Structures are given as C-alpha cells and as structure tokens.
Amino acid sequence: MAFSVFAGGTAREHAPRRRSRIALLLLLPGILYLVLFFLVPLVALVFTSLQAPSGFDIGEYQTAFKWDNYVTAIGEYGSQIIRSFVYAILATVFALLFSYPLGYFIGVKARRWPLLQNLMLVLVIAPFFISFLLRTLAWKSLLSDESAIVTGLKALSLLAPDAHVTGTPFAVVFGLTYNFIPFMTLPLYAALERLDTRYLEAGGDLYAHPFTVFRTITIPLSMPGIVSGVLLTFIPAAGDYVNASREFLGGTGTSMIGNVIESNFLITLNYPAAASLSIVLMVVILVIVGLYVRRSGTEDLL
Structure with a gap:
C-alpha cells in the first residue's frame, strides 16, 4: 500500500x-x-x-566602436527624423478618424444584415489583393497635374492654377493614410464586433445623451482595438519610404527617414549611417509605443 x-x-x-x-x-x-x-x-x-571606414574604396568598412556615427546621423538627418514622425502621427490620426465610423458601422450597425457586413469586410480587405506599390502609383496618376481630380479642383477655384498636389506633404500624408486604413479598420472591427449592444441600450434607458454613451461606453470597450490599430498604422508609417519618394507621391522636401536609410544603403553605400538611423528609428518607436500603451491603460497588449 x-x-x-x-x-x-x-x-x-x-x-x-x-x-x-x-x-x-x-x-x-x-x-x-x-x-x-x-x-x-x-x-x-x-x-x-559602429563600423568605421577602412580608408580604401567607398563602401568598405571595418569593425570598430565608433559611437560618433549616431551623433553624426542624428545631427545630419534630424529634420527627416522629425518629419517622419510628424507624417506618421498625422496619418495615424486621419486613419483613426476615418476607420472608427467604418469599423463601428460594420461591427455594430451591420449585424442585422450579415450579407452587407461581409461585403463591407471584403471591400476593406480588397486593397490587400493589389500591390502596395501599384496602389501608390495609381494615386500618383490620380493626383497628377493632368488628372481629372486636380483639373476639376482648379476649375472650381479650390486650387491655385499653378498648384501641385504630388510632391507635397499633403500627398505623402494622404498616401500613408490611404495605404494603412485597412490596418486600422480591421482591429477596430474586431473589437466593436464583440461589443454588447445591451450596454448601449442601458445608457439610452438611463437618458444619457448619445455622445455621452459613445464617450463613456463605446470608446472604453473598444480601446483594445484602437490601441492595436494605432500601433499597426503608426509603426510601419514611421518607417515608410515609398509614399515619400520622388518616384511616387513625394518631392524634394518630403523625404522621410526611410528614404534616407534607402539612399545611404543602396546609393552612397554608407552602411554605418543607414544602420545607425535604423537603430534610432527602432528605439524612438519603442519609446513612443511604450508611452502610448501605458497612457492608454492597456499594458497587457505589450
């Protein structure tokens, strides 16, 4: 036993x-x-x-611990770094303002019409079936000086006769917002689709104003979707180099940190500068994301 x-x-x-x-x-x-x-x-x-030039041909470097590479990169490309995060923040805010009503309609209002709900989800996902480059190139054609959109705006005196849309900060932020809207909409839909509408009905039964119900019930319950959508939009937008390039929607004064990294890595062969800028970009994004998640009260998402 x-x-x-x-x-x-x-x-x-x-x-x-x-x-x-x-x-x-x-x-x-x-x-x-x-x-x-x-x-x-x-x-x-x-x-x-941290590498240092070997002293011979361009693009040849030797192992070293040259911390000055970071100081030089930040000092030389500080404006592009600041511009990248300004563009990314603007694109994230605009994507949230556009995607939240869309996600709310699909996830809450369209529940009674499953066919419409599925159709709108397909329309949100449809851009993923087309290349990111092709979509951006298409908007370059749509926003060119000869396009019907720009000529129509000039005919209505909403644009100056000699104004340009492509090559401006507006075009870059517009391209970033458009390309990353699905990344914002889908997490919002996932959070709002699980929303118990009885809470909204209870708020109305207690004579709360619809805006009060939205502010005190809908937004807090959808906060995980907001945080996820903001992260999925802001992080890739800050490092994007397609929309701001001259070949697409950007111009001479719209280059972002991604364009600088691409130029140093592929054209000037300045690998230490490209690597140090990549590290700086990653560290700054981690700091901003950490502060944002902590302020939003959703640390469990990290």
Missing part, C-alpha cells in the same frame, strides 16, 4: 516535467525562428552601425 502511494506521488511529480519538456519542444521552432531572423540581424545591425 505504501509502495503504491509512493509510486503514485512520483508519477504526479514527473508529469509536470514531461509537460514542460513538451511545451519547450513545441516552442523551439518559434524560438529558433526569432533568434535567426530577428536577434542575429539585430546584432549584426548594431555592429554595422
């Missing part, structure tokens, strides 16, 4: 160990993936940002 109790206790002690080993084996592919495709490139990027 004592032996059976002892054996049963030993079996129960070994069971959690076996489960932990199985869980570790299941996590191993994901851990290896993160190490190979995130940690190793990140370490290589940090070492590249």
